[in-house]
Amino acid sequence: MRIVLDGMGGDNAPDEIVKGAVETSASIDHEICIVGDRERIEPLLDTFEYDAKKICVLHASEVIGSDDSPVKAVRRKKDSSLVKGMEAVRDGEGDIFISAGNSGAIMSGGVFVLGRIRGIDRPAIGSTYPILGQGEVSLLIDTGANAECKPHNLLQFAMMGSIYAQSVLGKERPTVGLVNIGTEPGKGSAMLKETFELLMRSRDGSSGLNFIGNVEARDVPIGICDVIVCDGFVGNVILKMTEGVALSISHLIRRKFSEGVVAKAGAVLLYNKLGELKKAFDYTEYGGAPILGVKGAVVKLHGSATANAVRSGITRAIPFVENRVVDTIERAMGELSEITGDVDKS
């Protein structure tokens, strides 16, 4: 397998990307191809010892920055690391593309360069969500690509998320829940009620979804189900609230423990543990976010990805390719269209 890595995307590129590639390369039997400015990447590579048969560089003269308008950038910067990396996957020269770059541009590149899987009008971003303290993850889908969704979009997210959770996260017959403001059927907007009905119907058949019903946001952190389905707006709020609440509590604990002498003694003991905590709820550490619904394997890393996040992303990319997630989604779409066939997609 050849893993194509965007050497220029993200806040810490190219340094941490190259470092992550070299460190991971030693422990895997696959080739890593770093796309980007050869004159910046090769000198960095030279500072490490690595197996030259396992790491190559594909030159790209342009970079899509975080402030670039996604659609324009993908259309105009034809020699960017992002576009060239995606083209390598499209042309069969690579098996998966991984980037910590501009999220919108990764999504646009997926749609314009690789194309959508037949029947899917809205590809989605699935984020692995850490179940606190368990070392396990759920998949939250969508987390930002589609602020507005229709019922058949959410059904497709459920299907794609289930396939990813089974093939990559190792969940046997993954449980699927729909984020709603209560667990009873009939809760939420008209759109969610219709989605609930579609998901109920999707349980039929041997390849049916393991839909468990509506779930409340409160139960997401405890891992209420394997695949958490919502529109991109709600998914974004769930991720950002996790980050915000965790950060606030962590600050509060530090402050509480700096009050008073006895508490200070506790603080010394606490500080190391807080580091572990931070890691436990840091979703940037959890292997990146798959872009699902495009004709190629694509993983988005957090913009502030470090070498560790690159390693985590590459590690999870391997089953993404080996277990043929993209092909499985393409096949499943056929069966799904029987369920959604009579649904208005306008």
Add this chain to the structure above:
Amino acid sequence: MRIVLDGMGGDNAPDEIVKGAVETSASIDHEICIVGDRERIEPLLDTFEYDAKKICVLHASEVIGSDDSPVKAVRRKKDSSLVKGMEAVRDGEGDIFISAGNSGAIMSGGVFVLGRIRGIDRPAIGSTYPILGQGEVSLLIDTGANAECKPHNLLQFAMMGSIYAQSVLGKERPTVGLVNIGTEPGKGSAMLKETFELLMRSRDGSSGLNFIGNVEARDVPIGICDVIVCDGFVGNVILKMTEGVALSISHLIRRKFSEGVVAKAGAVLLYNKLGELKKAFDYTEYGGAPILGVKGAVVKLHGSATANAVRSGITRAIPFVENRVVDTIERAMGELSEITGDVDKS
């Protein structure tokens, strides 16, 4: 002022409600009228010492339970504590109604018994949101009444929230933010883009809103602004995620600290502090949720409200009445209709 308190609503009614009323009564110069089953409330009152001129009982033979269908219950249970309490406010026999009962029924009762303020088609629930560790709160509006909203609804939430934040929470010229998936203008769904434009226009004039733009969910826990505007679905997700993440972290800390002997020593120090933490993020402690947009002052307490929550709710109810929040909203609606006049409300 006469405060009308639903003696039968909530998981801990009537015991904790009566206890809270008696405890609070001693420190305020207002009358508290407890509505509910006289045969249950009076014996409870008799277990306390209290000033009989400051606490009275208004008999109601029925109770609306948490499982009752809100609209049906309000229409059929005419002798329920909820309906009779609201009627007392409508008829000028009471100044504010406070209940820990069925949220949907409180909202329905507000609409059917008290009626909507002219021009407001969607009343909202505003929840006070604790800014962690600061002892301060923001107002999050809406938090569950309206899963789907139009731009003019959100504009009205912003206006009503501002008035409440100024009159009751003591915020001088409260800052208002719109929850979105990024802070730049132009983010989010078509509905949110249009809301953003409306809110920008609402800044004009001497009584204009202090709109600061889009805010991200991540910044809600640090108190990014005084009034956080969103639809009821998103508001519900924000509250529930706060609860869920805080609970998970608290469990995780307890577990981390029970690993190893040194850590156990820290745990002893930590447990007391965890209690303070729990309180810091417990929004049930923060004075209840005003129902805004109906022709009367109504406060909803958390279903699991204890005597403390009752006290907190009553304490905040006083400025709600004294500072004439309902009248101020009615007047402000006139000015607001000049902004929204050309907006399609269909």
